[in-house]
Amino acid sequence: MRKDIHPVDERLPLGQTFLYGLQHVLAMYAGAVAVPLILANALGLDTKQLIYLINADLFTCGIATLIQTMGPCKIGSKLPIIQGVTFAAVTPMIMIGKNGGLTDIYGAVIAAGLVVFLIAPYFSRLIRFFPPVVTGSVITIIGISLLPVAVRWAGGGNPAAKDFGDVSSLLLALLVLAIVILFYRCFTGFLRNISVLLGLIVGTIIAAALGETNFSAIGNAAWVGVTTPFSFGFPTFNVSAVAAMILVMLVVMTETTGDFIAVGEIVDKEIDKETLTRGLRADGFSTFLGGIFNAFPYTAFAQNIGLISLTNVKSRFVVAASGCILVALGLFPKLAALIASIPAPVLGGAGLAMFGMVAANGIKTLSKVDFNGNYNVLVVGISLAMGLIPTAMPNFYSHLTGALQVIFDSGITVGSLTAIILNAILNNNAVTEKKADVNGQPLPTK
Template sequence: MSSDSVIRAIHPVDQILPVRQMLTLGLQHMAVSYIGAIAVPLIVASALKMTQAQTVVLISTTLFCSGIATLLQTVGFWKFGVRLPILQGVAFSSVGPVIAIGTNPEVGFAGVCGAVIGAGIFTILAAPFVGRLRRFFPPVVTGCIVTVIGLQLFPIAYEWIGGGRHASDFGAPAYLAVAAVVLATILLVNRYAGPMLRNMAVLIGMLVGAALAYGLGMGNFHSVQESPWLTVPYPFYFGLPTFGIIPIATMVVVMIVQMVESMGLFVAIGDIVDKPVEDQQVVNGLRANGLASTIAGMFAAFPFIAFMENVGLVILTGVRSRWVVAVSGLLMCAVALVPKAGAIIASMPTAALGGAGIAMFGVVAAAGIQTLAKVDYERNRYNVLIVGFTIAAALVPVLAPALFKQLPEWSQPFLHSSVVIACLVSVLLNAALNGVSSPAATKEAATHSL
């Protein structure tokens, strides 16, 4: 076989790009996800009344473990890792349970770490059983999930564009102008620049928007000055973990929700990058989530899940290499050691980030719509009902979050996430109306839908 044939045989997901290109694109992925990566530790640290030094450590350990989790999923080893371009970050669904456990004086933060470790081990053991559900995700289901991923992220982008949720001058014309410049830059780079620059369109747009924002007096570098130069995350900083049945059971519920969400994301992202996911890959991906969470518990971090913001970046740039995202994971580990470097990224004006968010989240929703456009609605009228009912139900947490609040407490973790609702509703409706295909048929349908 010629060398050209070998190169053509390598799937874009498995391609290793030139080092400079991977570093630049990896930085782009990290810059897009950084604000979301530090949000959870900031919220938890504030709720648990941690000191400034403890907060810095918590942010560093979370970033460090996010990098490890990303490497587990992208590079993988043995039976761990889905091996797709997936950047891992802390799941927001874990915030409530973590704060509830941590504020219990009889449990404390050591109990949080023990609960995360216990739930991570549970996930590793349960992964083979949950992974068998792959056949419940035909194109009509994955299309709904990807569409909902994009739609449910729009409010976040709108908040960024307006200057941040708590901005006193939310929606000021200057914020809107910065976001518009970012969007215009991304469009111009995609239209007129060469292939290399097009791949970095989002990063270029954010930098141009940030320069304009700073010129207009937005943002500052106070956090950079206050951050230490070096910190070294190490296990059991907050003491040895303690293990209690109720805290672990609480976190297990969170992990069950995340397994449902992760399974849907694995299958959907596999379709997006034209590499359909096999049952065993789903199992390996769930195992990696469990192992990452177990490690996170040792380092005083939290459960991890795929960052949906980065899915949009994969679509927008067209670069599907998992090795690029693996480099992003390495960069997150490096930034965790140098808080000042992370503070520079965190000082990005939110309006500039919002412009990039609109572009990324929009193309995610468009990718879902593209998948749904290939679904047969003429010969199968049930597909219309599945799509309509799923999207209507999945957007409740975004458009009317109070609607489900009076339902039983045990159901709340499942109703908190639009993606979880999209998974559950579309899978159940498809199984009830269309029946369940065999694994081989599901794989063939996914291939034909691409």
């Protein structure tokens, strides 16, 4: 690699780029298709409609990833960030869909995407409220909040199932985790960097040999599935639905800011106001496209942050390759069915390594913060406590309604807002300057 090229802008050989990109897709695939599955079940859609939603989601997810990584027309952060459907929008979309159908959902998604695009330059000014003490807290919360996802995968995927957490699932997940660690420890260079991919492949082969893998969906899937705009009808714009979705996206913008900062820490690239503006614009534009192509609101996918840290492959062109693969999966359902055949415990074993690395990077950032003679311990402690409440007790805020439920159901959002507010109040001079020293202390005012 040339010394004058940042690792984010490094172009790797085509074969390596494809395999690294595929590794990212395998890491996020289950999360990417979860939203259409939940929505279709809640709204009583038939199997044909569900398959179409999944294809549309994967196709638009790929387009959104390409926009975010390549940054055309000042839209996109040009960072190695893969885009996926935000889970924060699931409950509001179900409520909207039950009252007004899919056309109301897509109208709200289109309107919210336009709002995000327009307010991105103003929202990005919040970047000055993210000194290292806040950044480290947010990254740690992101990692710990993701771990339950890996645990559910490791147990079989569905906690309500009778065989959830059975010995075979746990052993398979631990075996895949061990394989990932073994490859990472014993190999160097390219093979070490695809340790997660190798773990997923070997784990799937073992699961197939044990009869734990079902490939029947591949034969039943169509060869080609083309996503066309407004397939479920032209969007309708219900005022209350639009307002609810805008609120969701404001919450998502806070989460996205934390994700951008987390990636910036890992790839050693400063996330300034301009970069954040471009990244948020990509979220808004991709969400707008989601409403047109029968898909959903899109945002940075936190699941893949740990993979960047684990492999140390920082090139945005690798994630752009993931976008191309996702587009292909959306156009060719048989490929999507093949990826979907990976057993949940196999994903769980890899997820434990990836998501744990996100939390470790947060701790690494906090290690640079000075905790003497200030209120940083309190900022970190309270923000972690607030951020992990939804993770430890998912029904804790079940009696809240409307805007409060949208905000408090997201541990990442609650933790981020808590860290920002406490730091601004307790370390009130920490937000008066845009830059801080290596210990997270504000530089003196000139």
